[in-house]
Amino acid sequence: MSSGTPQSPTVAKTEVTVEGECPILAATFAYWDNIVGPRVCHIWAPRCEQPMLLSDGEVTFLANHTLNGEILRSAECSAVDVKFFVLAEKGVIIISLIFDGELKGDKNTCALSIILPQTELSFYLPLHMVCVERLKHIIRKGRIWMQKGYNIISVLSSEIVPIMELLSSMKTHSVPEDIDIKDTILNDDDIGDSCHEDFLHKAISSHLQTCGCSMVVGSNPDKVNKIVRTLCLFLTPAERKCSRFCKADSTFKYDTGLFVQGLLKDSMGSFVVPFRQVLYSPYPTTHIDVDINTVKQMPPCHEHTYIQRRYMRSELSVLWKAASEEDIAPNTDTGIHTDESFTPDLNVFQDVMHKDTLVKSFIDEVFMLKPGLNLRSTYLAQFLLILHRKALTLLKYIEDETQKGKKPFHSLHSLKTDLDLMVEGDLNIIMALAEKQRAGLHSFVFGKQFYTSVQERDVLMSF
Template sequence: MACNFEEGQGNEGDGLPKDTVHEGLISALVSDLGVDSFIEVILLSTWDNVVGPKLCHVWYSDQERCKIGEKCILHVASLTGRDLFHDGSEGEGIVSYKLLLLPQHDVVVNCYKFYGCLKDGRTTLYAFSILMPTRYLNDYMPLYQICETRIVEFTAKFRLFQFKNYQTAIEKIFNDLKAFLIHITAIVRGKLSGTLEIADTWLFSIFKNTTKEEIALLEKAITSHLQTCRCSIVIGSDMKQINKMVRTLAMFNSEKELQSSRINLEDDERINQSYLPDLYLQGLLMELESLPISDIVRSHRPTTIISLHNWEVYRTALPDQHASILQEILKIDLATLWINNNKVTVSLSPQMLTLVEEGALLIEEFLEEMKELPCITQIRAEYIEHFKQKVDTKTYALIEFIESERKQNNALSIDDIKTYLSIRNDNDLIVILATSEYYKPGLCSWLIGQPSLTGYLPSGGGNL
């Protein structure tokens, strides 16, 4: 869905019923989430055919520090409420969104519209609105996709709570909103983009005398990182070593992906021990046994886990299976919420995490060549870019080959694909297939699912 920038206007002479959100906020409508965040206010509003725009609830991130005044909050409630009056085109269950600029208040509003129900059970449109000072717009925009994902999820929960018990629906999403603010704020504080230097990575310190154990870990870590769409978690007990590995893997991510990644900060102990969903890269001061596997498998991308405790690498299902597993889990979540208000705990089975036992040949060769290079920042950085271009070139060739074969209705063969791309083993092919998801989403799943595909390609990771 496209992001719409609009400038909020007043409502003089628009022919709508008179606004009813002019009396000011009362304590029953206000909650304090107790989070130090650049997002200062979240509000819920709706349109009522009798009274017009209606403010349902206001959540302050930290009410004492909030600089956004009541007048602005009431104006946003009125503005979004009247917008809902005009907007009835989306189907039920669809969440649409809009970005509003309010220069008169120096505030940006991100509004998410969805269908919910009224006290009497009738269906109507609601809006969650996120308010922040305009100066934080550049920090917020790279996280737009993550915000949308989180809000769509707790909107689905809110709708379900409304239908079960309208009176308690608002209080039941308190923890979801608080976790959302902590999540977004932590990414902005520990963002990787603009701070990455090869001198801070293992790729700068790799030499001829680097141990076999270190090389083996790097081979498996980089291979799996690329195979899981460049999404990884690094766990350990030494924050500096964790950050060094995170920065090493970050050398293979795009600048846009680094804006949805974070490193550990010394003054952020609680976040350093908390998994944040849907990031490309993050480090955790945590033991493998303490990882929230049930949350990790709910990520919208497959994930690699690099343990600096035992120098092993694990991963979830690869792209061709991850989406279907996630969809199944989310269905179970909603069904369980309907029954007992608790999120289902997905049991950790051998199929959910796969031990990565070897790296791809192209990664092995890349590291061997890196060891021979002089320890000069520019030379090593340029060689990494050369390697990334090499992977991209093979990816473009794969996409072109598959599209050509499809047009000619030819049967696809794994061996033919390997021969065409000069690929020598399955791990190399999976790296290229996963990279193709960046340029041609769904290609990997489509290819693996073809009944005409001959040959064997391990998909890794299993069903629930």
């Protein structure tokens, strides 16, 4: 591929060491210069087993392409526009986030872009929203850094590098779209062979209650990955592509936005839950420890979203109040930086409080079927179909009761009675499935977003 734009000698470049094969060709930060037009400010290039396929000049040419036509951009100052370019003639795809920021005292249109080969399109698409949401928040932090006259590159690097590592790990350890039930616990002759029945019941039930998001932690990679496969049976094929096995010879870090991920404990047998990354996940998460057979879960969606937004605002507030770059590191993964108005509860994982009948009946009945045949796979497909139909029925029920959201919802007791969801665990499972189809459903049904789990249970008891 030939370059149409010469490489500027002033463009800084950071080489990122990535283990294995990195599907990203390069990441760039560029801005619109009123004199020379699009100008690349920084390039991140992976250093891995696969050599870089683009020269610096070619990367600059592609980065310039993302800013052409943005000179007349009219958007709110805080808006971040996501552009997706497929350049077949160049054999690449470009994901570009366009935003306004201050450089050298002037307001500029900026672009943070990721460049991948076109051959990686099907691999990247399921992970698109994971990457975009993480980049959007780092841009919010970067805009504050730019406003204060600090170097935005250090802030952007704190998320660009982990995303390169994430995509590299997903290239080799992502869960396949199709899972054979024979490789999961659901194919065992006896549930007691691999794990206790109560543990499996809690794990699957909590997994469904937290919208299919779970982290599986343990010391034995084979045992961890078997639980990962089992939980992924309850996800869609696209969601499985956003799930990851653990790696036997090294420990992956927890990555925000994945549905199911296996994580190994360190040599001391411990695992530190990364508070910030877990809180930034779009859905609540279930924590499963296969060594001690424990299952814990985060609060429901509406409370999770409320706490998450408070933490985000608090984190940005601290950045804004910082007197210098040394006052606070741009990467806050190692610590919790919040202002005085918000004290986060670090004990975000709670015991699974609500029993259910849906998963309990499924586990009791699926192990009555003969293993090694397709009967259990068929029964699983039928169970998932029932859950999704119940979720659609719940959505339709709420739409009818509220005239499609025009009126508040006051018929929770009637809904539970009419849809046979009187057991709280059953209601939580169906609500979680419905939430994935209609974001914000929890907040709409339960009213005020700041209800804690205890307060929520008190409200439910009053109906």
